[in-house]
Amino acid sequence: MVLASGLRPDSESRPDSESRSAPVVRLSQLNRYFQLGDQTVKALDGVDLVIETGDYLSVMGPSGSGKSTLLNVLGLLDRPTSGDYFLNGRLTTGLSESELAHHRQIAIGFVFQSYHLIPRLSARGNMELPLVLAGWSPAQRRQRVDEMLDRLQLSARADHLPRQLSGGQRQRVAIGRAVMLKPSILLADEPTGNLDTHSGAEVVRILEELNQEGITLVVVTHDQALGARAARQLRMVDGRIVMDQRVDSGAT
Amino acid sequence: MRFPDALAFALQVIRRQRFRTAMVMLALIIGVSAVNLLTGLGEGARRYVVGEFSSLGKNTLIVLPGKTETKGGMPPLVGEAPRDLTLGDGLALLRIPGMQSVAPLIIGMAELSSGGRVRDSLILGSTSEFFRIRQLKVKLGKALPDQDWDLAAPVAVIGTQLKKELFGTSSALGKWVRADQRRFRVIGILESKGVALGHNLDEVMLIPIASAQTLFNQAGLFRIFADVMHERQIPAVRQRMLEVVKARHDGVEDITVITQDSVLAGFNRILRLLTVAVGGIAAISLGVAGVLIMNIMLISVSQRTSEIGLLKALGATQSTIRNLFLGEALLLALLGAFAGTVISELLLALGRLSFESMPLQTPLWARLASVSLALGTAVIFAWIPSVRASRLAPVEALGSGQGV
Numbered sequence: 001m002v003l004a005s006g007l008r009p010d011s012e013s014r015p016d017s018e019s020r021s022a023p024v025v026r027l028s029q030l031n032r033y034f035q036l037g038d039q040t041v042k043a044l045d046g047v048d049l050v051i052e053t054g055d056y057l058s059v060m061g062p063s064g065s066g067k068s069t070l071l072n073v074l075g076l077l078d079r080p081t082s083g084d085y086f087l088n089g090r091l092t093t094g095l096s097e098s099e100l101a102h103h104r105q106i107a108i109g110f111v112f113q114s115y116h117l118i119p120r121l122s123a124r125g126n127m128e129l130p131l132v133l134a135g136w137s138p139a140q141r142r143q144r145v146d147e148m149l150d151r152l153q154l155s156a157r158a159d160h161l162p163r164q165l166s167g168g169q170r171q172r173v174a175i176g177r178a179v180m181l182k183p184s185i186l187l188a189d190e191p192t193g194n195l196d197t198h199s200g201a202e203v204v205r206i207l208e209e210l211n212q213e214g215i216t217l218v219v220v221t222h223d224q225a226l227g228a229r230a231a232r233q234l235r236m237v238d239g240r241i242v243m244d245q246r247v248d249s250g251a252t
Numbered sequence: 253m254r255f256p257d258a259l260a261f262a263l264q265v266i267r268r269q270r271f272r273t274a275m276v277m278l279a280l281i282i283g284v285s286a287v288n289l290l291t292g293l294g295e296g297a298r299r300y301v302v303g304e305f306s307s308l309g310k311n312t313l314i315v316l317p318g319k320t321e322t323k324g325g326m327p328p329l330v331g332e333a334p335r336d337l338t339l340g341d342g343l344a345l346l347r348i349p350g351m352q353s354v355a356p357l358i359i360g361m362a363e364l365s366s367g368g369r370v371r372d373s374l375i376l377g378s379t380s381e382f383f384r385i386r387q388l389k390v391k392l393g394k395a396l397p398d399q400d401w402d403l404a405a406p407v408a409v410i411g412t413q414l415k416k417e418l419f420g421t422s423s424a425l426g427k428w429v430r431a432d433q434r435r436f437r438v439i440g441i442l443e444s445k446g447v448a449l450g451h452n453l454d455e456v457m458l459i460p461i462a463s464a465q466t467l468f469n470q471a472g473l474f475r476i477f478a479d480v481m482h483e484r485q486i487p488a489v490r491q492r493m494l495e496v497v498k499a500r501h502d503g504v505e506d507i508t509v510i511t512q513d514s515v516l517a518g519f520n521r522i523l524r525l526l527t528v529a530v531g532g533i534a535a536i537s538l539g540v541a542g543v544l545i546m547n548i549m550l551i552s553v554s555q556r557t558s559e560i561g562l563l564k565a566l567g568a569t570q571s572t573i574r575n576l577f578l579g580e581a582l583l584l585a586l587l588g589a590f591a592g593t594v595i596s597e598l599l600l601a602l603g604r605l606s607f608e609s610m611p612l613q614t615p616l617w618a619r620l621a622s623v624s625l626a627l628g629t630a631v632i633f634a635w636i637p638s639v640r641a642s643r644l645a646p647v648e649a650l651g652s653g654q655g656v
């Protein structure tokens with residue numbers, strides 16, 4: 001099963017094809033500070049990071065070390081206080097709100113610990129949301145979503161509302177939604193945090209499969225075993241990357 | 253985002269949030285109905301009056317005793333009572349060139365009785381010309397006799413309803429009706445005509461003008477109806493009428509001559525203004541609905557913060573999110589306005605059934621105005637909540653909800 005290429009089903013070219021050779025992500029001296037009263041919290045403190053296309057990263061570290069903040073900045077959901085962030089070779093700092101929205105749409109997939117499905121929409125409705133927002137026609141959407149439902153073994157659950165689905169099924173819907181427009185990078189913040197071992201393993205299997213198809217994957221986790229599966233393992237403490245380790249064995 | 257998808261999205265929300273939808277709809281229904289019903293009543297009243305006076309012929313002039321037109325000039329001297337209009341005045345009017353016919357009128361109430369049945373009734377005293385000018389037809393028997401105005405013949409023509417009440421199903425022609433101390437022989441029965449000029453002609457008794465003068469012991473006329481031969485003669489004849497009566501009343505112009513046009517124009521203006529005014533007052537309730545919409549939308553935005561964050565994470569722009577919320581309010585307003593229009597139309601239709609003579613109908617401008625006011629109110633009051641939703645920072649929005 002291959003993901004449809006490009007934003008539109010009828011276009012073959014990636015929006016940033018001219019910078020194909022550039023790394024997906026390049027952070028340079030990136031800071032994100034929060035002001036709490038008269039105290040400055042350095043959630044990200046001078047982070048330098050390069051993520052190459054197809055990388056599989058895990059980010060571990062104690063609670064409050066800045067993992068989620070890093071992921072939010074990477075996902076263009078949050079703006080850094082200072083420093084440069086190049087996404088697919090393009091500087092994102094200074095982009096307008098609508099340009100950021102455009103890049104979130106075409107380049108980024110986000111998976112949350114708490115799924116963030118819209119409760120009144122069916123599994124299909126939730127999954128096709130990125131396509132709806134991108135203006136795809138119902139026929140194009142149907143085909144694309146059918147493929148994805150099939151791939152995630154959710155076809156029988158297509159018309160179920162989120163509350164009628166198990167945690168694992170919900171997270172699979174959320175993953176389907178995140179990769180619907182084939183992003184260059186998939187960001188997962190504790191994707192198995194709310195799941196039992198079995199559902200968690202299934203979710204991890206899907207994420208890794210997507211990574212093998214070429215989507216760059218960044219997983220934030222508390223789970224040592226899950227973190228150890230990544231080919232590249234980061235450790236954060238107090239907003240700094242204190243360990244960046246490539247492991248040969250990688251995912252199995 | 254395509255328009256049908258945005259519509260479907262808004263519909264989903266509206267369907268799920270029943271209470272909210274019901275509240276907004278209710279407020280809008282009340283507002284729209286208030287505008288439609290009040291203007292419908294005003295318009296009904298206007299048309300009623302217009303219809304009444306349209307039943308006067310286009311060639312008809314009406315003479316009223318007393319000067320009611322306000323043309324400035326000297327107010328009448330204190331203590332000077334308006335002179336009575338007399339039969340002599342009427343006969344003098346008849347001699348004006350271009351005049352076709354003249355009918356004097358006296359109106360009074362009397363207790364009628366016949367064969368033990370008693371009923372208070374309106375009595376019109378006039379002449380045979382009255383039938384022609386007011387286009388009255390007799391169903392049975394004949395009209396008032398064509399005779400000298402000062403002959404007090406004891407005859408009467410009665411309306412169908414009055415006939416039924418005094419005589420039941422038995423024949424009335426040739427029977428006697430007692431009015432106070434006098435008796436009148438029924439010589440004709442009017443064709444049913446319903447209400448005209450404020451009187452239900454089915455319930456009146458018509459007697460010769462001289463008989464009415466003696467019955468009510470009153471020489472002065474209530475009105476004189478005058479028909480000209482051609483409509484274009486009306487201004488000239490009207491002027492001549494004023495002069496003739498002025499000469500007969502010691503040089504004092506103490507009558508008013510009205511035409512269908514002058515009456516209609518006056519009433520039309522006043523009642524239109526009234527309709528606009530009550531419509532405007534009703535529109536205030538739409539403003540109240542607007543405040544409710546704003547509050548409800550603000551609550552909705554705060555309840556759906558995490559959804560907004562998610563949409564942003566999926567690439568929705570600020571304008572997309574603003575339009576989604578605006579569209580939702582607009583859709584609610586559209587549904588509310590539609591329901592309000594339907595309900596007010598039904599109520600007015602019911603009103604028409606109950607008061608047949610009242611042409612209750614919301615004027616087109618009021619219908620359009622109430623609907624566009626509802627939509628306008630929705631957009632204006634939903635604007636702030638919608639913009640607030642669109643400006644939410646994605647991280648904070650995502651962090652606020654529990655997610656499902």
Ligand SMILES: Nc1ncnc2c1ncn2[C@@H]1O[C@H](COP(=O)(O)OP(=O)(O)O)[C@@H](O)[C@H]1O
Pocket residue numbers: 034035036041042043061062063064065066067068069070
């Ligand atoms: N919106 C915010 N306002 C203030 N402080 C914040 C905010 N978001 C995160 N922080 C702080 O930044 C630090 C890093 O937070 P976070 O990235 O959520 O850590 P992690 O995900 O590693 O647990 C913490 O000290 C946290 O309290």
Ligand SMILES: [Mg+2]
Pocket residue numbers: 067068069
């Ligand atoms: Mg976290």
